[in-house]
Amino acid sequence: MLLALVIVPLVLGAVAFATPSPKLRPWLVPLGAVAHAALTLYFLMQPAAAALGGWLVLDPLGKVVLGFVSLLFLICAFYVPGYLALRPGRKTSIFCAALLAFLGTMSLMILSHHLGLMWVAIESATLSSAPLLYFNRNQRSLEATWKYLLIGSVGIALALFGSFFLAYSALKGGMGSSLLFEDLVHDAPHLSIPWLHVAFVILLVGYGTKMGLAPMHTWKPDAYGEAPGLVGALLAGGLTNCAFLAILRFVQICGAAGEGAFARHLLVVMGLVSMAVAGIFMAGQRDYKRMLAYSSVEHMGILVFGIGIGGLGTFGALLHLVNNGLGKGLLFLSAGNIHRAFGSKRTEDVTGALRLAPASAALFLAGFFAITGSPPFGPFMSEFTILNAAVTGGRFATAALFLLMLAIVFIGMGATVLRVVQGEPSDIAKARGYKERFLTVGPAVVFLVLVVLMGVYIPSPVSGLLHKAAASLELQ
Amino acid sequence: MTPSLDPLLVLVLLLNLFLLGTTRLRAVIGSSALQGVVLGVLAFVVHGHAAIEAFLVAAGAVIVKGFIIPRLLYKAMRDAAIHREVEPFIGFIPSLLLGAVGAGLSVLFAQTLPLVPEHKATLLLPTSFATVLTGFIILTTRRKAITQVVGYLVLENGIFVMGLALLQAMPLLVEAGVLLDLFVGILVMGIIINHISREFSSMDTARLSSLKE
Amino acid sequence: MNEWLVVGGIAVAALSGVPGLFIARQKATGERIALALLAIATLAGASGAAHALVASPHGSGLAFRWPVPGGAFRIYVDTLSAMFLLQIFVVSFLGAVYGLAYWKQSEHLDNGRKLRLFYGVLTAAMALLVSARNALLFLAGWEIMALAAFLLITTVDQEKEVREVGYIYLVATRIGTLCLFAMFAALFALRGDWNLEGPLDAHHSLAVAVFLLGFVGFGLKAGVMPLHVWLPGAHANAPSHISAVMSGVLIKTGIYGLVRITSLFPSPPMWWGGMVLGFGVASGVLGVAFAIGQHDIKRLLAYHSVENIGIICIGLGLALLGRALWRPELVVLGLGGALLHVWNHGLFKSLLFLAAGSVIHATGTREIDLLGGLLKPMPRTGLAFLVGATAISGLPPLNGFISELLIYVGLFRATTHGPGMLWMAAALSAAGLALIGALAVACFVKVFGAVFLGVARSESTARAHEADSRMVVPMGVLALLCAFIGLAPLAVAPVLDRAAATWAPEMSTLLSRSVVLAPLGWVTVVSLALTAAAFLGGNWLALRVRAAPAGVGTWDCGFAAPSARMQYTSSSFAQMLVGMFGWALRPTVHGQPPHGLFPSPGQFQSHVPDTVLDRLLVPGGRATERAFHRLRWLQRGSVHAYLVYILATLVWLLVWHGGR
């Protein structure tokens, strides 16, 4: 029963909220994660499941995203107890509850094949993530949360608007207006093209806001910068990917309607714009968590760019969805540790992390190499696949731009990362006496192992899932 | 398509302009609430012959948009003990003009799109677009956090109008979900506004700009 | 068989540093284990490579499934790969031996283990990439090498300068890697698969892209002027045995890439060869010119790497021209000379860096003008350095002369019989080569004289001591190898012929042997005669002057009290030459010379920055960053502005794209 994927985390969230013992509570998150992961694994084995009369369907695309989100959450969940132990005197009840609710709503969003329901789910996911951002309870985090909430809500309000346009194009096409994904794909050939175009543009902007494509990315640096590293990982690897999934669904509809070229063109443009903006804002970035936010903007750009290129690029993009998520997890968790170690996220105060928090700094450096697409890490495989798709497609100028952006981003990001890890730590920082703990370093290590694995040996089940998903996107 | 639709839609448009023009915060909230109520009525009128569910949707809209949310906002106002002016970035006349121009453009935009016959006559879609634009204008030109919330609300209203055009696409459950989300969203925003006014001793979101490059 | 040995060597080398991680920092056990493992790896890898060199290559190597998109684990050791493999393993091993004393674990508690870990990884990665036959495997090896090298360069990352050069290196290598991404993508579009195998049509537009991207990507690693920007700083600031490996071996992987890529195209257009030739001459002349201007002994050696890469490129360019014009003898001489010079430079440049390292270790400075008279306290190091200096200047009877001779003869053959364009280009390149040789002589006389001859110019130099035997032995081995190739070039000639046949298979039947084309036998005769004559003469003179009185000062035209500071410094030695190349070197001079009848004490300083890096790239980069900073007000913190962006994007897309 697919609904379990949604119910279980929500229920556990409620339990966590109600649990009196602050000792026990953090461990409910891993519990929920394990349960969710187990369920996910079970459903991934199944051919294809549906529920609520086709409103909830687990199709190949959904399998990829769901599987990844579940994995991401599983690893991050085990970071929670260690992290909360580092932050004594914080109210953990809302935090843990919100985490689990976040997982539940994200699952709902992934499963739902009714665009309206999808909208409801992603809005709820946004709302449930607001308390996570506000965890630090200071002015900065308050401001970040406000911006995240307002911009996000407006964005997905637009998304709903777009969904209506889509429904209207069906209505105009002479069918009953429906927001069921299957109906839309089935009736796609009859959809009214102008409405479809407008609908896709609005949806791209709407869900693009949630995904963090430039120039709708403005909430990202604030949110990722002020949220705990763990939340950053979940947003960058979870919620953004859900929004991406939504966009993928509309690309599918456009493709079915024979308007794939139109959609892909927009995606390529948005992708390059996002990468450019990321590169510009990373240059000389003094705040390493904001830097990670821009890196996330860049990689969202790469995702849509890959889809826009199409062909092999589609597979590359889906592969990158996984690789980028893993890399971001690695980066955010290690960055979180460094933040704890130095008590600051400005590179003026943070230098020589390799000496103060050796493991985390090394992980951070590795994460940097991974996310910038160095062989043999996973992201290299996906970015290289996308590049090849562009070149073999004869789009040399586009490929050249893509490489140029990668270079700019690397130059900017490298400067900041190296400033953080290398050199001598200040005496104030040394005085803090931070110690690496297993629970805070372990999950990051797992991420590192996985991201390397994706680069040197992609397990056949995984590549099978990815190929199926890519195929389902490619059908015109 | 019943003819008694357009007057209500015109009323919605007028409320948009009023929202842009008024200087009083209470009035702003009130008019947005009124707009909600009108929308509820609209929903009922559009599918008047339809079954119980249309009634439920309409009722839900009226209750949530027309009563609960305004209550929340008034409460937030009281808690924050803010004085009453709206404090826009740009004057009221310019924003009125913007609204008017927006409404005009919306009509033109609706013309460019191929409508189904029964919508050709009505102002349904132009109203929707215009309301969405109004929401955006309020969101981008008003200083106070609470007015921005109202802006968001108006944006939603515009979308709701669009939804009226295709009710069977939005079954009751989803419609309810949307309303619920809206409600929770506003609730959370209200809470945050509360914190803001405590932390910053003001709701002026222009102050909320310490996070920047 | 060979492949298995090589793969085994790679695996062992990669892991050589790992056991040390589990051993207490203070213990020396870790470094011993690492060295032992590296020795095993070298034994396996080098023997595999050597076997591939002597026995004609057979079979098609190893091929396993590799479940990544486009990946296949294809390893094949042909003569080209084997030549590079042999050098990689041997030099890395010698460097490791040297490191045992130069970078004692007990003296470097914080970074010793890290250094050895990545030293092994670096060796393995280099060996992997030169034997890989699959684009992704190659790229993996390539980037692992680059990153390991970065971590080795920044071993002492507490120092600001080290951090800066590390960053420059990282950016340079990444840009190169991105070029290679594009190159392999184009290759894929050309071939349809990921194998690095020819023959391919050189006149396809994608082939041109492959060549140009490859030239930039690999040239950045090799340090072809003007792509050399990262090289001087990195070589100067890394620990000396790392510099030795980098300059001796690592930058050669760039050459390997060029050779491998060009080998895929049977009939390259003539301008390929011309271009490589031109850049070769440019890097040769400018590299050595910059070297002459340096004060820092390791920067100086680094610029000489640029010079020697230039010489190698001249050979490669000649070979390309020969292939384009179907002149097999040019292919043999050009490619043979280039590849032999790859070996030779690997030997004498590592030798020089190791010797420089022991000087630095003994005196604690890299500043040439603070050294002097070191031949007395450190005779062995001095002798080793002298051998290296003579060899790198391309003088008989050492190995540098052999490879340059091959290239010279090739150029002269191109001159004597050849169409107009070819022979004029060849003639000018020959003149350029002569200029390079003479400049190298000047530069190394300067270094050897200023560092090892005369008298010490500073306290620390005066207290210098001979290096530890674990540092001297590797230098000795390298020196002997230099002498061996110099005296018995016939021993390596067959390898070069086979390499040429591997590079240009379509010509393999026509290729005559380099022995026939170049006077290698006679060179041996002359060199032996020279050695004998010098030996006899030396002994005669020694006997004749046995009775010479000791302890007298330099006559120096009867100058009364010469002091150490009056010696001709390296900068004064170089002054005229630097002036001659001032148009390119742009030396910065400050200080005021003494003037007037009773001059107040004057002072004079001259400094030669890297024109490309310090006058072009760094300012350009700063300007770009400033431009980016101006765009930052977009992210100004106002949520209203952000919402406007969303609306604007919506409108923009609707107008420009929705309109379609």
Add this chain to the structure above:
Amino acid sequence: MPGKLSDVLAHAVLVITLPPLMLGVINKTKAAFAGRVGPPLLQPYYDIIKLLQKGSVFSRTTTWVFRAGPVVGVATALLAAVLVPIGGRPGFVAFDGDFLVVAYLFGLGRFFTMAAALDTGSAFEGMGAAREATFACLAEPAFVLGLLALARASGSLSLSTMLGSGMPFVWTRAGASFVLVAVALFIVLLAENSRIPVDDPNTHLELTMIHEVMVLDHGGPALGLILYGASVKLFVFAAVLARLALPVGIGPTWAAWGIAGLSVLAIALLIGVVESTMARLRLTHIPSLLVAACLLSVFGLVLLVR
């Protein structure tokens, strides 16, 4: 292709005996111009023999490198001398690219001479070494370019063939360019052997000297070796230049050898004339002279385009 035994012997005799005589001729010529009697023709022999018998003194700063300088100088010069053909007669051995060996042998000799100079730690000798190095950098390309022209014209890579019996015929084809090359090589000869106008062997101002100042501290046998080595080097260049300038046909053996020796001495005479009629150039102007030599050779090459 090694020559006949008689040839080898004759060649050896010339190489060993002639060089000092050239110095003698030069000095005689200069004396004649100066209206002096001048030292006897054989004076250089006396000097060298005397020096070889003297004892010597070595500064405490010097090392074995200081002693190696003269030895290597002589060894390389003699080896070069047996490789070059004299008067159309091939050298001991002749092979493709032998002229490169010659050039690089001189390079080696220069390397050690300069190193020996630096070994004294004297500012003067360092100065000399610096100048030697600098000017060699320009002389080398000029030399190679000249030989390229010869190689191109004669279609051979071996000195003995380039300057061999075919010379007269080649002259008929490439005379013009050979004239240019000859001039270029003459300039190179003056520079490489530190004669006026590049350097003044017997000035009394160390600051202006190049070669002489490098060997200031050598005395006794070492100095003797240096003198002899220098003269042999001069002989080698002169032999090449002589054959290029006077490509007379070959008669019977003895006549050929006679002509060879005389032509070499004629070059010496020419040098003497130049030294007596020209003033020494300022150091800063010497590079332009050598660049001019390079350009002459290049023109010589260009003339061969066909």
